[in-house]
Structures are given as structure tokens and as C-alpha cells.
Amino acid sequence: MTNMFINEPMLEMYIFETTQQLEQLEQAVIASEKTAAYSEDAINEIFRYMHTIKGSSAMMLFNNIGTLAHSIEDIFYYLREKNPERMDYSTLSDLVLEGVDFIKQEISKIKNGESADGDAELIEEKLHRFLSLLEKDRPHEDVPEIKITQENQKYYVATDRKNDRRGKNKFKATILFQDDCEMENIRCYTIIHNLMDMVDEVYFLPEDIIENNETSVWIRENGFEIYLITVHDYDTIHQFFMQTIFLKSLELVQLENEDAFQQLYNAKNQALQSQNDNISTIEQSLQSKQNMKETAVTGQSVISVKVDKMDKLMDLVGELVISEAMVTQNPEINNILVENFHKSARQLHKITNEVQDMVMAIRMVPLSTTFIKTQRILRDMCKKLGKEVNLEIIGEETEVDKNIIENISDPLMHLIRNAIDHGIETSEERRRKGKDVVGRVILEAKNSGSDVLVIIKDDGKGLKKDKLIAKARKNGLLNKPESEMTDQEIYNLILIPGFSTKESVTEFSGRGVGMDVVAKNLGAIGGSVEVDSIEDQYTQITLRIPLTLAIIDGMNIKVGDSRYTIPIIAIKESFRPKVTDILTDPDGNEMIMVRGECYPILRLHKYFKVSARSNEFSDGILIMVEHGSNTLCLFADELIGQQQVVVKALPNYIKSKRKLNGLGGCTLLGDGSISLILDIGGLAFT
Known part of the structure; x- marks a missing residue:
């Protein structure tokens, strides 16, 4: 693996997947610490996470991360194989979490375009010392050496075990990835890399997944095939493959006879080299010669999308909402009595709302x-x-x-x-x-x-x-x-x-x-x-x-020549006040009595220092709004109407001339004018 294979999509995939694995690993450690013991499942889970991080980091040439992950992996390998009776679980948790913190810091550097140059030597020394103390409790047993193999070969054979295939299980796995997951060849390489410790022999097609990026096309259309010999049973191998990220489907077949294993691999390899598209025919001719146990598992289709693409899509939906408002609220068009147009306009409004709701739902995360x-x-x-x-x-x-x-x-x-x-x-x-x-x-x-x-x-x-x-x-x-x-x-x-x-x-x-x-x-x-x-x-x-910062349902109001938008969710009611219901407190603040309760009145034209059509309550309207436990009544000239509005940041020229406390943004109305969106929380604390 050389630097020429590391590109931006690979780096993004590495950062995303490693971050997810670290979060899951951290939760596994904390959950185990609460029970003052590491269960067999927790040990296997943490081992797998560290094994994956070790492999992907080595592939991306982040050696300090890979080496540290390997040190943690060694401890959990020992725990899995030896099951020591005595262990300091608290110290182990501290060491693992210290390692997790280091890797997080390095990932943060990588994300910011910096070099992952942190020195984990001290943490590794602590881990090695901890493992050494564990081993001293079992001095008569040696920890087996983990073999390191060449990473870019087309097949892998553990030479000390190759000659004895008797009693071992032979499998053929076919993997399909989710649509648009990209870099299928690199994902296949990661699978093979992580599979090494579990198998005696493994062959895979296509073979040149690292050297030839065009293999991604083949894998996308035909799948990635793996032939392996191992001491592990069907369930263990199946569980390993099901952990593959972006897995669309898995077909795992156990071959009962060794000749069928070799014959099937050779036939597949020959078919691939000759670019024969009718590979299924070969499989069918061989199937009568062997007994197979077969299963197919389909995972939920999920794709990852860059946040900036989602932001761009949200912006486009916002523009669509504005354009739809410009059409449907155009007074020249509204005066045209054409039923078909108004029917189409209603349908456009319905579809626009559905598109907006769907995009909003995509952006929502728990x-x-x-x-x-x-x-x-x-x-x-x-x-x-x-x-x-x-x-x-x-x-x-x-x-x-x-x-x-x-x-x-x-x-x-x-x-x-x-x-x-x-x-x-x-x-x-x-x-x-x-x-x-x-x-x-x-x-x-x-x-x-x-x-x-x-x-x-x-x-x-x-x-x-x-x-x-x-x-x-x-x-x-x-x-x-x-x-x-x-x-x-x-x-x-x-x-x-x-x-x-x-x-x-x-x-x-x-x-x-x-x-x-x-x-x-x-x-x-x-x-x-x-x-x-x-x-x-x-x-x-x-x-x-x-819930969101992008699009809200708003009520447009008019104050003099200015327009403002109040979030619909904040409005309790609107009404024309009676002069007899208006009160003034000792400090000169205006209040209104509504059903036996007094509420403060905020004259928007005075607050924002704009001209009003009238100062008389009888000529305007009061909108009762609430924010949390605070309720007040806003005095405006008139209600214009309800509309979905796209929330935009306030332009600099508005920031320099307007009182910002009480403004949450602005929006473009259907007639092209700007309306300022009121921040009810800010007004409530005024």
C-alpha cells in the first residue's frame, strides 16, 4: 500500500468509520466497567473494533494509530484466549479509554488536514506492562504470535497450516455493497485484511483490487467473491461478514468437499480472466457435484451523504418554496379566473411541502x-x-x-x-x-x-x-x-x-x-x-x-411600511383590543386584561423605531405570543397572511441599522420584499 492509493474519498470513509467504531467501543468499555467485569461478548466486541481500526489505519499509513490499536487488540486477544481469573478491570478501562482519547485526537488532526503525528509510546508502554502482568499469572503458557502477512497479495496462505485441510471448513462468500457507496475495491481490501487472522487460506476475485481501481466496476456489478478455509464454523464466519459496513447482501455457502472448493475457484478465476459474463452457468454445472449450505441476507439500504450536499439541497428547497410563493401570491395571476391554473398551483404547493418535509426528515438525526x-x-x-x-x-x-x-x-x-x-x-x-x-x-x-x-x-x-x-x-x-x-x-x-x-x-x-x-x-x-x-x-x-433552522411556518404582519414574520408555533391568538381592557402599571407599561389575566403589550413600531399607520389600539391588532412561561401581546397594524418562509441570516446592512434583540433572521416574501423574522424569546425577555 503506498500513498498513491490514499485519496480524499478513502480518507473520508476512514474518518467516518473509525469515529463510529470509537464511539461504540467507548460505550462497550463504560458498560463493562459498570458491571466490574468484561463479558465474553464485550471482549470479542472490543477486540473486533480494535482489529478493524488497526487494519484500516495501517492501510491508510497512520502507523501511530495502527500500532496503538494493535497493543489494545493484543490485550483483548489474550483475554479471549486465556480468560485469566484475576484482572484489574478498572485499570484496563482507564488504559483503553486513554488510547481511545489519543486516537480521537489524531482523527481530529486528520479531519483538519494536519498530520497525525502524536506519540503514543507512553500509552503503548502502559498497555504492554499491563499485558505482561496478566501473562505472569500464567507463566507456563505462551501467547501465540500474531502473524503479519503481505497485504497486497491476491491470496493468503498460512504456510504452517496449508498442508492440512482435513476437518476444516470451506466457504464461498459473495458480497454486494449498497448502491453509491463508492470505493468498493478498497472496502474489499479491508475485508481481506481483517479476515487474515481467522483463516488458513483465502482466495478472492477480482484479485487485483488494490492495483486496479477498475475492479470497483466489476465488484459493483457482480459482487466480490471470497474462497476460504478455516477452523471456524459457519455462524462465526457469517457474523464476521455481517459486520461489513455498507453491506447490501451476503451469500455465504459452505462447501462440503475440497475438490469442489478448488474447482469452483479455478473456474471462476478463468471466467473472470476471459471476461466471460455468463459466470452463473459455470456455477450451475458445478453445483450438482457438491452439497451446499446456503443463505442470503439482505441488509437495510443506507448511504452516507456529505453534510454540505444536504445543506445545498436544503438551500435549493428553500429557493423552491420562495419561487412557489412568488407564483401563487402574484396579484396579477391571482386576478385571473382560470380554474386549471389554481388547481395546478394547489398541486404545486402540495408537492413543494412534501419535498420540504422529506428533506427536513433526512436532515433529522437522533x-x-x-x-x-x-x-x-x-x-x-x-x-x-x-x-x-x-x-x-x-x-x-x-x-x-x-x-x-x-x-x-x-x-x-x-x-x-x-x-x-x-x-x-x-x-x-x-x-x-x-x-x-x-x-x-x-x-x-x-x-x-x-x-x-x-x-x-x-x-x-x-x-x-x-x-x-x-x-x-x-x-x-x-x-x-x-x-x-x-x-x-x-x-x-x-x-x-x-x-x-x-x-x-x-x-x-x-x-x-x-x-x-x-x-x-x-x-x-x-x-x-x-x-x-x-x-x-x-x-x-x-x-x-x-427542530430546524431552515424553513418555518410563519404569520406575516405589517407595521407601518415594514413587514415582520412571527413563527406560527409561538402564536396563541390574535384579536382587536377594546380600549376599556387596556391598563397602565405604575411604571407606565401598557397591559391588557384578557379573560381575567394581565399581559404586557409591546408596540412593535416603538420597539423597532419605525413609523406606524396608527397609534390607536382600535385601528390595529394584538397578537398574543408565548415563549416558554412568558406571554406577551404584540401590537401591529394588520395581519397579512400565513406562509412557509425560508430563514436567512440577517444582511449586514440590517444588522448595522436595526435593533437585533428580538430578530431571528429574515426571509424573502412572494412579492420579492424582505420580511424580518421575530425572535419571540428575545422579545419576551425585553
């Missing part, structure tokens, strides 16, 4: 991947802080837009760290309070309209209101008299930049930054943070995040 990462944080922090904490995950199957997940991952990790470091007490302190010595952190996700709520709740010490107020007073952060502050406003003090209740700095938190960054990151995607707590009982942080 929160489970992000949630699972928190288990590693919990494990490491509990170990270093000497705390006992259980993490309960609820609703991890909840889906959000992929771009949303990328924006909430870091804030979520910070909140979990805060819950363990700030919130959960030590076991001794919890015992004195009469609590369970094991703390509890709940991480929950659930849908709420067009938003997703992510809730982080701990049963720790809670927030002390007097301490929060004292800290805010000391730092000059209070903007209203303490007596007038609600509990919600007091708890929200922790979201102010530079505010921290931690009195000492640790490696996890307490630097006076973090919660404000969480609020800022959530605000950037149209989300919000809500804090609730009861002292010595719990602290709950609720992240309210939109």
Missing part, C-alpha cells in the same frame, strides 16, 4: 449520539471527584436538525459537568442530609410543538437565592431592586457573563465562564435557557431548541 457522550464525562468526573452519580437518559431517540446538534453539543457537555461539579454533593455530605449517597442526574429530551426541550436535572444542593443576589450585588449585576425580582429572574442571574457561584477553580468548572456561553449559543440558534431550582432538592436547566 440526540442519542450526543447524549451517549455524556456517559464518558460522568465516568471521568466521578472518578476524579470521588463522587457517586447515576445518569438517567430519557428520550434519546428525539430527533433534531443535524446543524442544531452541532450547536448544542458543547453547551450540553458543560451543563453535565456543572451538575456533577456544582450540584451533586459528596457521598458524606449527602449522607448527612439524609439523601441517597448516590447522586442522580437526569438527561431528558422531548418534543414541545416545533421545539425540542432538553432537560438536565440533578438532585443536588440546588441554588441558594440569597447567595445569587449577594454575588450579583457584589459584581454590580443587579438591574432592578431585589424585592421586585421573581424567582425566575434570580435564577437567571447565573446566565449573566462572568457570574459564577463556584468559590474555587477546578479543572471542570469554576472559572466564571460557561453558563453565559450556553445561553449565547442557544440564542444563536433561536433557542433559550430556563433555570429552576429548590435549595437542597434539585436544579433543573431546560434548553428550548428549534
Whole structure:
């Protein structure tokens, strides 16, 4: 294998697959650590992951990753073969996770176009020392040497076992990959590389999968055929092949007689060299001479797509929505009484909505991947802080837009760290309070309209209101008299930049930054943070995040000559107010009484400093909107109508001239004019 074979698609495949394997491996280690033992299944699973990472890294010439993976693989090979009675599971978990962290760092470098030049020598030394200690418990047994073979040959024969085929199993496997998975020849090479330790002999067709990239075409059309001799049984070989990524179908045949094995391989090889397309005829002529056990397994068809392609597709769908609005809302066309046109326009609108819904569904990914990462944080922090904490995950199957997940991952990790470091007490302190010595952190996700709520709740010490107020007073952060502050406003003090209740700095938190960054990151995607707590009982942080940032259902309104769009999901009702229902509080703020409840009024023309058609409530309309627990009424001149709108970033010229607090973006309307999208969360906190 040389550098000439490494190209961008291969690199992308390596990064994607290795990252997935590391995540699964990490979860296997953490799950095993909780039971204080590594089961046979866990040992085999971790061994396979490391074996695959070792092979693919060696193929890509990332030798430091491959060597480290090999060192971890050796330990689990020993565990699998020798099953030692005594072992320090905690130390083993630490070593494996340390190796996983190193590989993650190297993968991050590769992803950023940097060299994977990290030195894993120290970790490898620890692993070798650990394996040596394991072996000393069984000094009379030698660990068999793992053979290294030439990697680019067309067949593999373990020379010390070739002469004795008696009693061994012969198989023929035919593999088809999913459509458009690309680089079939490289994937086949990876399969052969990973198969080496399991077989005595293996032959494969086409043979020149590395030297000749055109073999991808053959494999795509006819499949990749592997002929092997092994001591392993049918189920073991079948399980190995079923782990192949992008597998479309597998046909595994056990050959009962050696002559049939050799004859079938020779016939196939001759047919391939002569470019004979009628290969099935040869198989049929041989089938009567042998007994076969056959099975065919078809996997679910899945393809991987680059995120930038999905973003481009989303942009095109957005343009389609805008173009459809321009046609259907064109006043010149609407005045034409042509029934066929309006029927076609309705059909166009229906299809556009379906295309949009489908693209949105493709972009949706479950929160489970992000949630699972928190288990590693919990494990490491509990170990270093000497705390006992259980993490309960609820609703991890909840889906959000992929771009949303990328924006909430870091804030979520910070909140979990805060819950363990700030919130959960030590076991001794919890015992004195009469609590369970094991703390509890709940991480929950659930849908709420067009938003997703992510809730982080701990049963720790809670927030002390007097301490929060004292800290805010000391730092000059209070903007209203303490007596007038609600509990919600007091708890929200922790979201102010530079505010921290931690009195000492640790490696996890307490630097006076973090919660404000969480609020800022959530605000950037149209989300919000809500804090609730009861002292010595719990602290709950609720992240309210939109399902998507791309297309929303909106209600267009008019304020003077300006147009604004309110997300439909935020609107409770709209009505023309009666002058007798308008109230004014002692500070001069306007309120309206609706069914016995008072709600604040926000005049949009005053807030955004634009001219209004009229200042009289009787000439306009009030739109009641809500965000979380906050409700207010927006005063506008008129409602224009409901429309699906494409959310765009605010242009620089708007940013420089408009008050941005309360604006979440802009959109292009059907008549070509720009409408500003209101951020109800920002307005609610005004």
C-alpha cells in the first residue's frame, strides 16, 4: 500500500468509520466497567473494533494509530484466549479509554488536514506492562504470535497450516455493497485484511483490487467473491461478514468437499480472466457435484451523504418554496379566473411541502449520539471527584436538525459537568442530609410543538437565592431592586457573563465562564435557557431548541411600511383590543386584561423605531405570543397572511441599522420584499 492509493474519498470513509467504531467501543468499555467485569461478548466486541481500526489505519499509513490499536487488540486477544481469573478491570478501562482519547485526537488532526503525528509510546508502554502482568499469572503458557502477512497479495496462505485441510471448513462468500457507496475495491481490501487472522487460506476475485481501481466496476456489478478455509464454523464466519459496513447482501455457502472448493475457484478465476459474463452457468454445472449450505441476507439500504450536499439541497428547497410563493401570491395571476391554473398551483404547493418535509426528515438525526457522550464525562468526573452519580437518559431517540446538534453539543457537555461539579454533593455530605449517597442526574429530551426541550436535572444542593443576589450585588449585576425580582429572574442571574457561584477553580468548572456561553449559543440558534431550582432538592436547566433552522411556518404582519414574520408555533391568538381592557402599571407599561389575566403589550413600531399607520389600539391588532412561561401581546397594524418562509441570516446592512434583540433572521416574501423574522424569546425577555 503506498500513498498513491490514499485519496480524499478513502480518507473520508476512514474518518467516518473509525469515529463510529470509537464511539461504540467507548460505550462497550463504560458498560463493562459498570458491571466490574468484561463479558465474553464485550471482549470479542472490543477486540473486533480494535482489529478493524488497526487494519484500516495501517492501510491508510497512520502507523501511530495502527500500532496503538494493535497493543489494545493484543490485550483483548489474550483475554479471549486465556480468560485469566484475576484482572484489574478498572485499570484496563482507564488504559483503553486513554488510547481511545489519543486516537480521537489524531482523527481530529486528520479531519483538519494536519498530520497525525502524536506519540503514543507512553500509552503503548502502559498497555504492554499491563499485558505482561496478566501473562505472569500464567507463566507456563505462551501467547501465540500474531502473524503479519503481505497485504497486497491476491491470496493468503498460512504456510504452517496449508498442508492440512482435513476437518476444516470451506466457504464461498459473495458480497454486494449498497448502491453509491463508492470505493468498493478498497472496502474489499479491508475485508481481506481483517479476515487474515481467522483463516488458513483465502482466495478472492477480482484479485487485483488494490492495483486496479477498475475492479470497483466489476465488484459493483457482480459482487466480490471470497474462497476460504478455516477452523471456524459457519455462524462465526457469517457474523464476521455481517459486520461489513455498507453491506447490501451476503451469500455465504459452505462447501462440503475440497475438490469442489478448488474447482469452483479455478473456474471462476478463468471466467473472470476471459471476461466471460455468463459466470452463473459455470456455477450451475458445478453445483450438482457438491452439497451446499446456503443463505442470503439482505441488509437495510443506507448511504452516507456529505453534510454540505444536504445543506445545498436544503438551500435549493428553500429557493423552491420562495419561487412557489412568488407564483401563487402574484396579484396579477391571482386576478385571473382560470380554474386549471389554481388547481395546478394547489398541486404545486402540495408537492413543494412534501419535498420540504422529506428533506427536513433526512436532515433529522437522533440526540442519542450526543447524549451517549455524556456517559464518558460522568465516568471521568466521578472518578476524579470521588463522587457517586447515576445518569438517567430519557428520550434519546428525539430527533433534531443535524446543524442544531452541532450547536448544542458543547453547551450540553458543560451543563453535565456543572451538575456533577456544582450540584451533586459528596457521598458524606449527602449522607448527612439524609439523601441517597448516590447522586442522580437526569438527561431528558422531548418534543414541545416545533421545539425540542432538553432537560438536565440533578438532585443536588440546588441554588441558594440569597447567595445569587449577594454575588450579583457584589459584581454590580443587579438591574432592578431585589424585592421586585421573581424567582425566575434570580435564577437567571447565573446566565449573566462572568457570574459564577463556584468559590474555587477546578479543572471542570469554576472559572466564571460557561453558563453565559450556553445561553449565547442557544440564542444563536433561536433557542433559550430556563433555570429552576429548590435549595437542597434539585436544579433543573431546560434548553428550548428549534427542530430546524431552515424553513418555518410563519404569520406575516405589517407595521407601518415594514413587514415582520412571527413563527406560527409561538402564536396563541390574535384579536382587536377594546380600549376599556387596556391598563397602565405604575411604571407606565401598557397591559391588557384578557379573560381575567394581565399581559404586557409591546408596540412593535416603538420597539423597532419605525413609523406606524396608527397609534390607536382600535385601528390595529394584538397578537398574543408565548415563549416558554412568558406571554406577551404584540401590537401591529394588520395581519397579512400565513406562509412557509425560508430563514436567512440577517444582511449586514440590517444588522448595522436595526435593533437585533428580538430578530431571528429574515426571509424573502412572494412579492420579492424582505420580511424580518421575530425572535419571540428575545422579545419576551425585553
